[in-house]
Amino acid sequence: xxxxxxxxxxIRIYDPTNIGSSKNxxxxxxxxxxxxxxxxxxxxxxxxSATPPGYxxxxxxxxxxxxxxxxxxxxxxxxxxxxxQALTFLQTVQYYGNVSTDTxxxxxxxxxxxxxxxxxxxxxxxxxxxxIMQSGIQVSLIE
Numbered sequence: 001x002x003x004x005x006x007x008x009x010x011i012r013i014y015d016p017t018n019i020g021s022s023k024n025x026x027x028x029x030x031x032x033x034x035x036x037x038x039x040x041x042x043x044x045x046x047x048x049s050a051t052p053p054g055y056x057x058x059x060x061x062x063x064x065x066x067x068x069x070x071x072x073x074x075x076x077x078x079x080x081x082x083x084x085q086a087l088t089f090l091q092t093v094q095y096y097g098n099v100s101t102d103t104x105x106x107x108x109x110x111x112x113x114x115x116x117x118x119x120x121x122x123x124x125x126x127x128x129x130x131x132i133m134q135s136g137i138q139v140s141l142i143e
Contacts, residue, residue, distance in 0.1 A: 034089055041096040056098075064097025065132055066090035067112050067125075074115035 045062040046054025055062040068090050072083055088105030090112070095103045111131060114124045 037089075037093065038096050041093055045096070045098050061098050063099050064093060065099055065112065066093045066097075066108070067114060067128060068108065069114040069121070069125075071115055073113040075110070075113075 041064050043052065043054055044064055045056050046052075047056050047058070048054060066089075068086060071077060072080055072086055077083060084105050086105075087108040088103065091100055091105050091108040092103040094100035094108075100107065111124075112128055114121050114128065116124065
């Protein structure tokens with residue numbers, strides 16, 4: 001991880017069905033740990049005058065949105081044992097990312113949940129990005 005405008009965070013999931021895969025990349029180089037993500041988000045939204053610098057300015061704070069993609073996020077699958085934890089994780093990312101005021105998973109917005117058949121997912125994803133972009137902020141996609 002570097003600092004300032006050249007910062008990057010190696011968070012790449014090689015196989016979403018195997019979060020423990022050795023081919024996955026995380027900031028500490030180890031296995032996935034939800035608490036590792038929150039400091040990365042906090043660093044991204046830190047002021048550009050902080051040490052190390054983030055991407056927020058006094059006039060324009062950086063924002064980090066979460067997007068829940070897949071059938072797990074379909075409200076019809078609300079009894080899925082992983083859905084509540086996943087929604088809490090995404091809501092917490094948004095809390096640290098200056099977007100949400102709480103970490104309650106049930107408050108994660110439906111418009112940021114991408115599920116359904118392929119056509120529906122495409123429509124929902126386009127609508128989500130449109131809504132984010134129409135809020136007057138710059139969007140960066142991080143792979």
